[in-house]
Amino acid sequence: MKEHLKPQKDIELSPEFNVKDGRLFYRDIDLFRLAKEYGTPLRFTFLPSITDQIKAMDNFFTTVIAQTGYRGTYTYYYCTKSSHFRHVLKKAMELNIGIEISSEYDIALIEALMREGSITTRIKVICNGYKTPRYQDGIISLIEMGSCNVLPIIDSKSELQHYINNLSHLKEIQIGIRLNLSFLHFYPHESRFGLSPQDIRTLFNTAIKTNNFLKFTTLHFFNEKGMAENDSYWDVLEEVVKFYCEMRRVNCDLTTLDIGGGMPFRNNPGTNFDIILFVHRIVTTIQYVCRQEGVPEPDIITEFGKYTVSEATTTIFKIHEKKRGTLINWAIIDGSFITHLPDTWAIRQEYPVLPINNLDQEQSPFVLGGLTCDSADIYPNSEKREFINLPNGDAEQFIAFFHTGAYQEALSGFGGVSHCMIPDPKHILIDKDNDGNLAIKVFSERQKSKNLLRILGYQ
Ligand SMILES: Cc1ncc(COP(=O)(O)O)c(C=O)c1O
Structure with a gap:
């Protein structure tokens, strides 16, 4: 091994991975066969994973609520911005969860789901984000249609x-208000989202209390750093619950705390993030503060995006060539990190990455290189100078990036022109039929050069 190359840490695979005859199986899918049959680069979305994630989280909250004697309920909302695809929304909506939307364009998406019957009057829709006049009008028309249960979260006066x-x-409309977290002296930056505690108090006294049709039912916050397992999240949660209690004392319509998204996804095949412990701490923190303050515990809402969808999608590349260098061995993939997995470049996001064939061979460390001309189009893209272990030989080699289902198309675009005109990969959907057999269908073909030229005005 070259002196400067640090080997990848030993990976302990979680139970959905399995190795047979030198090939990696994921949830019983033979990845090598899939890559050969459909070609690479290949993105596949395993839809049952969405159901599994939602059910698991619902189960965690229900269990913890029962164990702790918490007196509020729990409702799961899916945050559409993490993946807007119809197949994702349809799958999530089968479980009758709520939806959280964030822009005027989401309104058309809701209307499309209503037209096809995937959203009924009972479905709850939280409207978050900054409201442009068109977004506000879209919300008003949803409320007036009465076709779903709409809750705008007020972001500005x-x-x-x-x-x-x-x-x-109208006789009554329910609203939520997003709490701006900058009032916390330990919050790491000044946030532009939501209203300060003082603004909320004033708004309540001057505009909400005086308008009987307005019911301020929900306080919302979103910790922009996510729900990381460090003290600052718990400090934020405690302070927010204290403010909730203050408002609850003067407003008995207030019954719900919407704690937003940010639940981490597993970015390493061996990660054992203990979600139930985490949920336990969320519930007991809220319970503790409410008991101290003598206020009834709120119903809890979450808006999990990446937790819901990241694990559903895998991206497979073929290694075009291994270029052996002095300090680094390069493996050139048939796609691009910058365009296909932009978070690897933008926020140095790590994913579980594994070669999927030739697993009975000796391995050595490589840095993966993308097809663009950009020196940053590499993986791992960390400062730690880490490497990916690949089988040594020069036989045909494929490699898979797992848990890539959240935000990647939202960031890189879908069906547009990307860096160095690298086309979108082929995307297939995998579901299970009623007998548990895999049902595969092509969602989109690999983008063709004709399509790129048309976008660019050549045709
Ligand atoms: C208000 C709000 N809710 C939920 C989410 C979803 O976050 P995540 O995908 O980390 O769960 C976001 C993400 O930016 C958000 O801004």
């Missing part, structure tokens, strides 16, 4: 005024 001006003919 003018937004509330717009609903007061346009919806006061």
